[in-house]
Amino acid sequence: xxxxxxxxxxxxxxxxxxxxxxxxxxxxxxxxxxxxxxxxxxxxxxxxxxxxxxxxxxxxxxxxxxxxxxxxxxxxxxxxxxxxxxxxxxxxxxxxxxxxxxxxxxxxxxxxxxxxxxxxxxxxxxxxxxxxxxxxxxxxxxxxxxxxxxxxxxxxxxxxxxxxxxxxxxxxxxxxxxxxxxxxxxxxxxxxxxxxxxxxxxxxxxxxxxxxxxxxxxxxxxxxxxxxxxxxxxxxxxxxxxxxxxxxxxxxxxxxxxxxxxxxxxxxxxxxx
Amino acid sequence: xxxxxxxxxxxxxxxxxxxxxxxxxxxxxxxxxxxxxxxxxxxxxxxxxxxxxxxxxxxxxxxxxxxxxxxxxxxxxxxxxxxxxxxxxxxxxxxxxxxxxxxxxxxxxxxxxxxxxxxxxxxxxxxxxxxxxxxxxxxxxxxxxxxxxxxxxxxxxxxxxxxxxxxxxxxxxxxxxxxxxxxxxxxxxxxxxxxxxxxxxxxxxxxxxxxxxxxxxxxxxxxxxxxxxxxxxxxxx
Numbered sequence: 001x002x003x004x005x006x007x008x009x010x011x012x013x014x015x016x017x018x019x020x021x022x023x024x025x026x027x028x029x030x031x032x033x034x035x036x037x038x039x040x041x042x043x044x045x046x047x048x049x050x051x052x053x054x055x056x057x058x059x060x061x062x063x064x065x066x067x068x069x070x071x072x073x074x075x076x077x078x079x080x081x082x083x084x085x086x087x088x089x090x091x092x093x094x095x096x097x098x099x100x101x102x103x104x105x106x107x108x109x110x111x112x113x114x115x116x117x118x119x120x121x122x123x124x125x126x127x128x129x130x131x132x133x134x135x136x137x138x139x140x141x142x143x144x145x146x147x148x149x150x151x152x153x154x155x156x157x158x159x160x161x162x163x164x165x166x167x168x169x170x171x172x173x174x175x176x177x178x179x180x181x182x183x184x185x186x187x188x189x190x191x192x193x194x195x196x197x198x199x200x201x202x203x204x205x206x207x208x209x210x211x212x213x214x215x216x217x218x219x220x221x222x223x224x225x226x227x228x229x230x231x232x233x234x235x236x237x238x239x240x241x242x243x244x245x246x247x248x249x250x251x252x253x254x255x256x257x258x259x260x261x262x263x264x265x266x267x268x269x270x271x272x273x
Numbered sequence: 274x275x276x277x278x279x280x281x282x283x284x285x286x287x288x289x290x291x292x293x294x295x296x297x298x299x300x301x302x303x304x305x306x307x308x309x310x311x312x313x314x315x316x317x318x319x320x321x322x323x324x325x326x327x328x329x330x331x332x333x334x335x336x337x338x339x340x341x342x343x344x345x346x347x348x349x350x351x352x353x354x355x356x357x358x359x360x361x362x363x364x365x366x367x368x369x370x371x372x373x374x375x376x377x378x379x380x381x382x383x384x385x386x387x388x389x390x391x392x393x394x395x396x397x398x399x400x401x402x403x404x405x406x407x408x409x410x411x412x413x414x415x416x417x418x419x420x421x422x423x424x425x426x427x428x429x430x431x432x433x434x435x436x437x438x439x440x441x442x443x444x445x446x447x448x449x450x451x452x453x454x455x456x457x458x459x460x461x462x463x464x465x466x467x468x469x470x471x472x473x474x475x476x477x478x479x480x481x482x483x484x485x486x487x488x489x490x491x492x493x494x495x496x497x498x499x500x501x502x503x504x505x506x507x508x509x510x
Contacts, residue, residue, distance in 0.1 A: 051342040052342060053341055053342045053344060066429065066437070066439070067427065067429065067439040068379055068439075069379045069424070069427040069441075070379065071427055071428070072427070072429070072439070086344055087345070088344065088345035088346070088347045088473075089344050089345065089346050089347065090346075090347050090348060090376065090473075090509070091348060091376050091377065091378050091379045092378060092379060093379065094344075095473060116341060124344065127377075127378065139375060139383060141383060141385075141419040141420075141421070141447065141448075143448050150459045152419065152448050152449060152450060152459065154385070154419055172450050172457070174450060174457050174458065174459045179456075179457045213456065239377070239378050239381075240377050240378060241377065241381070269421060271375075271377040271381075271383065273346075273348070273377070
């Protein structure tokens, strides 16, 4: 048989019909469950548009587990030279379907040893040290101190290059005299992304909203523009995780005569993907 | 036959060298050295021309370009839930929440929760008649939290003989904030949950979380524990 790179199937269609079937299942209980499988079959047979990646097993066999985790039992194996369709990926597991229609979960480490239809290796990002150096997205949560107030912080970053990232930070601060929120966008420059412990510099601007605590006699809430310059360290932990700690020096452009200057430090646990 | 081949090659080499020297006419003085080297190499090539036949056919095979379809990554999980939250001193009240998670590895995930409830009356208010500690708006209990979770006990559950669903028990902890009685407070949250996946993309959660914060509402500052129990449905995308 001529190896073809794609097979077709509509997962989105199946998903909507399954969602409907689930609503039925909730209301009708047992008979509803029977309907769900019927709906699934019908959707599978429906004209499919979405293309799936087909990979060929080049090791003696590919093991399929019942779930996306190391403890789930292996229930099926696909022999060498046979193919599987890659349905989707969740963390480091791939849901695949073999030529006989058996669906199961294959681990990323094993999928790395499969080949595409043209014989080239199946390459995808694996959460490892190389990924820490070079990746697209980052996501992190953490806490710290913002001018004496407690700080809760979440951030997301997109890598323009290995060194340069654009970053969006959402924060809430809770202090003795005032509370507030801030949203900031900035640029981060990782000086040597290859290093496990690697320093970075950052620069950005944003908006800060301050609401004085009710107990104090301060006139009103206010929204001001803010800008920051900072530096920090990022340390690769394991898999897709790293810790980042940074210090930012803020200038708040208030409507009063003087600008306000504030120091911020924080520690975050973050991941890349 | 052999000699005619050699003659042909020699002629070709001579023609090539002549052409090359012609090309570099403006830099003749510098060309001298490489030219002699090249000639020597060409002569050598001509000598073992018997073993390598001249190329006759240019291979005209276009390499097939394969476009690999993008793999669908399903690491995000979003959903809504309903349950109860026990606000310390203010009774147990219904709550509604939304959650979003990102699964980083098979073990760890990040999760953000956003929820709301309305506090009831303290026993002091109930017994005291007309006394109202908080206004209607202040009774609103709104919270969010950012947590890191760990899939502690992954497994499968069985419904009868034929149905097996993936499941998992997880623990989580994080920080966040609660807005209650007209003030925002920093909270620490920790809890655990049980998740069952009827299909690959749908999950049903039953989770319990404690949200801990300092409160000075009833006179002295104390640490309050606010237990929340939620039943939620989430989808992976």
